[in-house]
Amino acid sequence: MTIVLPRQRMALGGAWIALVVLSLPAWGAADSGLTASTGATIVGRVIFRGAVPPPQVVEVTRNPETCGASQSIQPMIVDPASGGVKDTVVSLVLQDRPVMPATDQPSTIPTVTNRTCAFHPRVGMAKTGDLLETRNEDPVMHNTHIYADNRTFLNVALVAGGKPVQKKVRSPGLMKLTCDAHTFMQGFVMVIDHDFVAITDAKGSFSIAGVPPGKQEISLWHEMLGALTKQVIVPSQGELSVTFQYP
Amino acid sequence: MRDYNLARKWIGLFAVCLGATILPTLLSLFVPTQAQAIPPFARKYDVNCTACHTAPPILNQFGQRFLENGYQMPGTEDGGIVGKRKLGEMTLDDVTNYLGFRIVGNTTSSWSFKKQNPPGAAAGVVENKTEFMFPENFVLFAGGTVAKNIGFMVELGHDVQAGGAAVERGFVTFNNLGSYNLAHLRVGKFDPNTFSSYATVRQQLLDVGESTSCGGAFTPCTINRAGLTPSAFATKFYGLYDRSGNYLSPYAASLYNSGAEVGADIHGRPFGDWFLYQVGILNGANEPLGDSNKGKDVYGMIRFDYAKVQNFSASISGFVYQGNSNAKLQTQEDVNWNRYGVSARATYKMVDVYTAFAVDKINKTPTGVAGTFDSTATGLTIGADTYVTDKTLVSLRYDNLDAGGMLDQRQSSSFVGAQVKHFLRTNVAIFARNDVNVRKSEGGDTAATNLRNAFFSGIDIIF
Amino acid sequence: MLSVTILIIGLAATTVLAVKPEDHRATREHGRAIYERSCLFCHGAAGKGDGPAGWFIGRYSSPRPRDFTIGEYKFRTTASGEAPTDQDLFRTLTRGIPGFMPSFVGLSAEDRWAVIAYIKSFSDVFQQEAAKPLSIGLPSIPSSPESLETGGKLYRSLECFVCHGPSGGGDGPLAEAGSLRDGAGLRIVATDLTNRASYKNGASPRDIYRTLITGLDGTPMPSYAGQFVGKEEQLWHVVNYILSLSPEVRP
Numbered sequence: 015m016t017i018v019l020p021r022q023r024m025a026l027g028g029a030w031i032a033l034v035v036l037s038l039p040a041w042g043a044a045d046s047g048l049t050a051s052t053g054a055t056i057v058g059r060v061i062f063r064g065a066v067p068p069p070q071v072v073e074v075t076r077n078p079e080t081c082g083a084s085q086s087i088q089p090m091i092v093d094p095a096s097g098g099v100k101d102t103v104v105s106l107v108l109q110d111r112p113v114m115p116a117t118d119q120p121s122t123i124p125t126v127t128n129r130t131c132a133f134h135p136r137v138g139m140a141k142t143g144d145l146l147e148t149r150n151e152d153p154v155m156h157n158t159h160i161y162a163d164n165r166t167f168l169n170v171a172l173v174a175g176g177k178p179v180q181k182k183v184r185s186p187g188l189m190k191l192t193c194d195a196h197t198f199m200q201g202f203v204m205v206i207d208h209d210f211v212a213i214t215d216a217k218g219s220f221s222i223a224g225v226p227p228g229k230q231e232i233s234l235w236h237e238m239l240g241a242l243t244k245q246v247i248v249p250s251q252g253e254l255s256v257t258f259q260y261p
Numbered sequence: 262m263r264d265y266n267l268a269r270k271w272i273g274l275f276a277v278c279l280g281a282t283i284l285p286t287l288l289s290l291f292v293p294t295q296a297q298a299i300p301p302f303a304r305k306y307d308v309n310c311t312a313c314h315t316a317p318p319i320l321n322q323f324g325q326r327f328l329e330n331g332y333q334m335p336g337t338e339d340g341g342i343v344g345k346r347k348l349g350e351m352t353l354d355d356v357t358n359y360l361g362f363r364i365v366g367n368t369t370s371s372w373s374f375k376k377q378n379p380p381g382a383a384a385g386v387v388e389n390k391t392e393f394m395f396p397e398n399f400v401l402f403a404g405g406t407v408a409k410n411i412g413f414m415v416e417l418g419h420d421v422q423a424g425g426a427a428v429e430r431g432f433v434t435f436n437n438l439g440s441y442n443l444a445h446l447r448v449g450k451f452d453p454n455t456f457s458s459y460a461t462v463r464q465q466l467l468d469v470g471e472s473t474s475c476g477g478a479f480t481p482c483t484i485n486r487a488g489l490t491p492s493a494f495a496t497k498f499y500g501l502y503d504r505s506g507n508y509l510s511p512y513a514a515s516l517y518n519s520g521a522e523v524g525a526d527i528h529g530r531p532f533g534d535w536f537l538y539q540v541g542i543l544n545g546a547n548e549p550l551g552d553s554n555k556g557k558d559v560y561g562m563i564r565f566d567y568a569k570v571q572n573f574s575a576s577i578s579g580f581v582y583q584g585n586s587n588a589k590l591q592t593q594e595d596v597n598w599n600r601y602g603v604s605a606r607a608t609y610k611m612v613d614v615y616t617a618f619a620v621d622k623i624n625k626t627p628t629g630v631a632g633t634f635d636s637t638a639t640g641l642t643i644g645a646d647t648y649v650t651d652k653t654l655v656s657l658r659y660d661n662l663d664a665g666g667m668l669d670q671r672q673s674s675s676f677v678g679a680q681v682k683h684f685l686r687t688n689v690a691i692f693a694r695n696d697v698n699v700r701k702s703e704g705g706d707t708a709a710t711n712l713r714n715a716f717f718s719g720i721d722i723i724f
Numbered sequence: 725m726l727s728v729t730i731l732i733i734g735l736a737a738t739t740v741l742a743v744k745p746e747d748h749r750a751t752r753e754h755g756r757a758i759y760e761r762s763c764l765f766c767h768g769a770a771g772k773g774d775g776p777a778g779w780f781i782g783r784y785s786s787p788r789p790r791d792f793t794i795g796e797y798k799f800r801t802t803a804s805g806e807a808p809t810d811q812d813l814f815r816t817l818t819r820g821i822p823g824f825m826p827s828f829v830g831l832s833a834e835d836r837w838a839v840i841a842y843i844k845s846f847s848d849v850f851q852q853e854a855a856k857p858l859s860i861g862l863p864s865i866p867s868s869p870e871s872l873e874t875g876g877k878l879y880r881s882l883e884c885f886v887c888h889g890p891s892g893g894g895d896g897p898l899a900e901a902g903s904l905r906d907g908a909g910l911r912i913v914a915t916d917l918t919n920r921a922s923y924k925n926g927a928s929p930r931d932i933y934r935t936l937i938t939g940l941d942g943t944p945m946p947s948y949a950g951q952f953v954g955k956e957e958q959l960w961h962v963v964n965y966i967l968s969l970s971p972e973v974r975p
Contacts, residue, residue, distance in 0.1 A: 165794045170949075171950075173882060306820070307822045307826070309781070309824065312825075336761030341830075570772070572774045572778065572779045608776055611783065611784075648780075648783050651782075651784050
């Protein structure tokens with residue numbers, strides 16, 4: 015055992031105090047300029063134990079040679095083993111908006127594809143400032159019509175073999191996709207204005223990294239189960255494991 | 262010897278030619294298409310009828326303000342500049358932007374009576390029967406603006422039943438005198454009531470006149486078959502005559518609610534859209550222009566409006582009409598016949614509900630007829646229209662007439678009418694209507710109780 | 725001749741713009757006074773398109789008077805999903821919309837600009853960066869049998885007939901099936917291209933070109949701009965073909 019002399023103890027204590035004091039600003043800066051590369055990670059699963067309705071049979075009104083005679087849509091995909099719900103958008107509800115670096119270069123180009131007369135992905139995500147791209151891989155024309163609230167965000171004709179159309183997303187919220195030529199088509203894009211968002215996989219699992227510590231509000235959205243808000247307490251680092259259950 | 266075969270050939274040829282021209286035209290009316298031929302204001306402003314009308318001729322709140330503004334766009338003093346062409350210094354519209362034409366009326370009437378030919382009725386009139394006729398009314402009208410804040414309206418009508426053509430209406434308007442919507446002056450032969458909440462001429466259920474047998478001047482007519490008209494607007498009195506001795510029809514619209522009277526009036530909304538006033542003076546009900554008479558009739562009306570949001574509007578109006586020797590009794594003495602009324606209307610999306618109640622009073626009744634003359638009469642009318650589809654309109658109307666006048670002549674009546682009108686195009690409609698006598702259970706052979714049921718079908722075409 | 729036309733159009737435009745008042749509170753108040761006398765019976769006192777006279781225009785179907793609070797407009801020179809320019813709003817107010825909205829040319833130009841300033845205040849979509857109008861230019865391809873043939877081929881490959889019908893009569897399979905809906909979910913008809921007078925966005929070659937590249941927001945009519953990037957002049961063939969579907973209308 016190392017014998018620490020009284021004077022050395024005082025110096026070490028002072029150094030500790032100095033270290034703590036000097037690191038205080040770092041703690042206070044927890045809510046600004048934060049990105050997903052620091053902070054804690056919320057790892058979780060969204061589950062639903064209730065009755066899953068049978069798939070909807072949607073009548074195909076045009077182009078059955080491409081779209082099929084009818085389509086079977088099951089928007090509520092629940093993993094029988096875990097009860098996990100796919101395609102739930104999980105996002106943080108931020109009280110203070112983080113300061114995003116201003117840039118004209120979008121970080122990602124989320125894409126929605128018309129394929130076999132359906133939108134792929136059916137539920138997508140985008141961040142404000144992204145260029146949302148819509149494209150058509152079918153041999154028939156699609157009129158992709160995207161609504162944000164009840165206002166047209168984009169209404170474009172996409173010919174077979176034509177070019178994709180890109181448009182910058184400006185405001186957060188839920189966007190609804192439809193096709194004016196194939197009105198049975200339906201899709202969604204949830205637009206969030208920060209990085210703390212994820213969409214659940216087939217097992218209902220999601221992971222959001224870099225979450226600021228403390229009391230945080232989590233917002234869930236599923237096409238059929240609707241919106242839900244949950245409160246969590248996030249540690250300063252490490253993993254927070256949660257299970258959110260839709261009633 | 263006459264060649265009957267030749268005559269038949271000519272008739273046949275004529276019929277074929279007539280059919281070949283008229284029939285396709287008639288048939289084309291039954292092909293639903295987007296409106297092409299549209300009435301004058303619609304042509305001039307390039308809008309459909311429903312920009313100004315809920316169901317023509319009933320006005321919506323925009324059309325109401327257009328009318329009040331002397332056929333200028335509400336909120337403007339534009340002199341109807343849209344659609345005008347310049348000719349040197351003057352602006353002239355295309356004739357078709359001013360001229361309109363309406364054919365409206367029943368083509369089938371089917372009467373059902375409790376008693377056939379009751380005592381006092383003219384033979385052959387009171388029988389259950391179905392009649393076919395040409396639509397009763399055609400009207401040629403022209404209206405619009407000649408210059409900024411100067412408007413006009415002329416209407417020539419021909420009523421098949423009444424016989425003969427007449428200048429139904431003709432007036433000039435001077436608008437926005439003083440400042441915008443402060444005062445608008447109207448001079449000529451016009452409907453006094455057209456700015457109230459429920460205007461006489463704007464009915465979906467058309468007036469059906471009564472059937473009468475009449476004697477000479479200042480002798481009462483016998484009413485064989487009751488008329489079907491809005492009771493609130495009707496004359497209501499039995500035993501009144503005009504200055505020439507013609508028996509006044511108890512069912513015909515009169516006084517403030519008259520179809521067309523000669524005079525002048527002023528209206529405006531000086532405090533904002535929510536309040537309308539109207540004051541006017543008429544030559545006198547039931548008097549032709551130029552006839553010397555003892556006095557003029559005067560009237561005043563106020564109206565409160567709510568017409569802002571949520572597809573809802575409502576209004577309520579009240580008027581006072583003071584007659585001045587405006588009718589005579591059988592004794593040829595003058596009476597003053599006054600009317601006090603309220604009307605109200607509410608419209609929400611596709612439903613339009615309106616009502617009017619009027620109290621008519623004869624004052625200065627000569628003592629000669631005291632005890633044999635009821636000097637008060639009332640009429641209540643409640644109506645509603647609704648579009649059940651984009652092209653089909655259902656209308657209802659309840660009328661209750663509490664008649665006054667000579668006690669041995671008067672007959673109160675109550676009827677309920679229902680009509681379905683289908684628009685083949687926006688300006689071509691066909692309708693079917695049924696009226697039922699609510700007073701069926703009352704006994705007696707009076708015209709008001711004898712008529713049980715009336716069924717009509719007809720057309721309404723506006724060019 | 726062309727340069728004279730351009731000069732005249734330019735002069736007219738600058739004259740009209742010369743009377744355009746500054747967009748500040750006094751202008752909007754003046755606009756509000758006019759709006760409440762002329763516009764609110766259809767558009768509603770709160771600009772939501774729910775004025776008492778407005779329902780009857782379409783009844784159970786489209787169109788209804790515009791709901792200004794949504795900030796979505798059909799007749800623009802800007803790209804799909806963008807707000808209109810002030811000039812777009814002025815054009816609509818001055819022309820009216822055939823069949824549905826009367827022309828308010830009876831209001832002075834200054835009054836019309838004031839009303840527009842007030843109408844813009846109903847939606848915050850105008851507070852974002854103003855959208856740039858798309859370039860339209862002048863018709864670069866005159867009508868000719870070859871142009872009509874190319875236009876006809878494009879009319880079919882772009883599937884215009886699906887709504888507008890093979891001869892443009894508004895009777896395409898989607899229209900006949902009654903499945904066309906506007907942004908509010910109301911039934912809407914495809915324009916009858918054989919009746920030029922009924923084109924709500926105008927029937928001049930430039931108007932038709934504009935409709936093709938901007939689309940009519942809030943209706944099933946999409947923008948075709950994305951398909952003609954780098955070959956915009958091809959759209960003039962389509963314009964020529966569309967004009968060939970209807971007889972000439974005397975002005």
